[in-house]
Amino acid sequence: MRFKFKVLIFQFFILFLIILVWELTSANVSIIFLAPPTQVFPLLFNIWYYADILPHISITGFEILVSFGLATSTGLSVGFMLGTWKLLRTTYEPLLAALYAVPSVVWYPLLLLFLGLDVASKIAFAYILSFFPIVLSTIQGVSQVDVVLVKAAYSMGASKLTTFYKVIIPAALPIILSGISTGLALCVTGVIVGEMLGGIRGLGVLIASAATRFETARYFVLTILVIIIAFAVNYCGKIIERLGGRGA
Template identity: 45%
Template sequence: MRARTRSLQVAILLGGIALWEIAARAANPLLYVPPSAALPALRDLLTLTSYPDLPSHLLLTIQEIVVAYGLAVLAGLGVGFGLGLNRVLGRVYAPILAALYAVPAVVWYPSLMLFFGLDAASKIAFGFLLGFFPITLAVLAGVRQTNPQLVTVARAFGARPHVLFVKVMLPAMLFTLVGGLRTGLALSVIGVIVGEILGSKSGLGSLINHAYGLARTPDYVALVVLALGVVVSTDVAATLLERRAQRWTAE
């Protein structure tokens, strides 16, 4: 069954690439880069012939993602638990958070650039902003769906607040929490890369912007594929962590 799913996925991928090739050749190949042109560009990119300084850009982007996501996790857990465990604060702030989450986050980006400048700080801020909301809201939902009876039982058995947190709250909300952490990671990555595309001199997004601006479309496509690789690998890492967490609760 698994092998069948896999081969189907590969078939769909290959079919998509074939369709892409046919469509791009029929249209203007400069604007609609066919895979046959994208592959050499990707090779040039990875061999550092088209963009020799790619590693430093890529490293910067990854650093921005790590910092943005790290801050989003810390703040999301802190605010989420703060609002979730304090009923009054939760009632006041949770609706505001949900409303802010519904606003398309990109509208904040110009003001972030004004506050934090054109360098890494504004990208980190944007990645943070995007990752923060889903994490916070997942923690809030997780705290609320924890069965209060389990908390009562643990208290009766002498659980102090930190024990209650580790042995009851965290396992009870693990699935919701991990889901939020995953969504947050994906959005932090998007935030950083979009931030770089919208305005910066370095980072993967700035290269994408550069290639696009100079109509170097094959290079542009190759960079997009690389960006996809970054997103997919963070998602794979998140999946591995999720499995880890499941095993941990099962113990």
């Protein structure tokens, strides 16, 4: 207990140190480069400041939700298909793994060209980012299910469908859910990166434009907002992961 308390004190001390260094640096450089925390934090708690930011937050949230929904549904169905069908798995798993090794941002200029600057290209980019961990972990989870369990279910007269629902899915669940949690975190990254690299709506666009206009106070408020959103989404991912731990 005392150890934990000491750790907590040091953590707060580091946070305090960061803010102090930030304040001292900003006192010595122009506000064009760094807005002081004493100016950023009041803005952060000023409700009226969000009037024009709120629509962009909802756009970003919409992009995250749509891309995550698409990636989860297609990732799970493709993953289950490849995981249960051995020939398909040996054929397509290496191809998927190879595509996963490519730095994802390589695809983004092509997506901008195909889908334009608006929402669609961000959704597609976040989809590409989160599809691969979901599909690969589903394949891994399904193919790691103990063969004895499946054979036992068959020998007691379970149909293929029953075996799938009652044996394969529960046994593969922990690995699949951790893949989904990774995919969810990557959706946020994909949407923000996509918006910052070129777009017309969303939080990432606001961040990029605030920085290029040297509005550093606004930049910091938006950055802190993105950090809060990312933490909230990651917390949801942790909850999803914990669901599997209890099921298995």
